[in-house]
Amino acid sequence: MKRFRFTLQPVAILRTHQDARAQEAFAFAVQALTKAEQEVAAAQARVRQFAADLVAGRAHNFSASEQIRALEAYRQECDAEVAAKQARAKAQQTMEQRRAEYIEAHRRLEVVKRLEQKARAQHRYETMREEQAEFDDYANRRAGRAAAAANP
Structure with missing residues (x-):
């Protein structure tokens, strides 16, 4: 029985690493959005x-x-709120982009995994067919010997 060898294994490894990096980038983007x-x-x-x-x-x-100072501080806080909202919008956009990249990387990884599953199934089928052919040959030889021994 020959061993299974998946010719796209280097591609599978590369896609696994890309998927992990995309997942990590997505996680960081979610954290940044939460902080924002x-x-x-x-x-x-x-x-x-x-x-x-x-x-x-x-x-x-x-x-x-005092009212002038308080109003100036209030305006600064309003400006800080607007800046925080803009940062949140940017973080949201980045998170959506990272999510799309992660989904794409995961989809590409799944394609390679499905190809590997199909190749493994094909290998099992061929191996079973070869084994069955060997069993059939063995049974035919044994039956032939038994028939030859019965007909001297």
């Missing part, structure tokens, strides 16, 4: 807090210079 979403949530919380502080500051003693 947390930063957006934190920025939104800071903006809400600044807005509440501005309203509360006007209710007590109104100092124009």
Whole structure:
């Protein structure tokens, strides 16, 4: 019985490595998106807090210079929130791109795996056919000897 040899084994190894790298890149992109979403949530919380502080500051003693500083800080926080949302959108886009790359790499790996399964099935079929032919030859020789011994 001859050993199974898959001629596309180097391709399978390469595709496995590409799949692993694409999966890792996708995981990093998901982590980056999660971090960006947390930063957006934190920025939104800071903006809400600044807005509440501005309203509360006007209710007590109104100092124009303090209000100007508070408004400037509020604008900076609003700008930080916008920047965080833009970073989240970019992270989302990157994650979608990495997901598509991972799906494509995985699909290509599955194609090679299916080819290997078909080649293994073909090899098993051919091996079984050869073994069956050997058994048939052996049985025919034995039957021939038995017939020759019975007819002297």
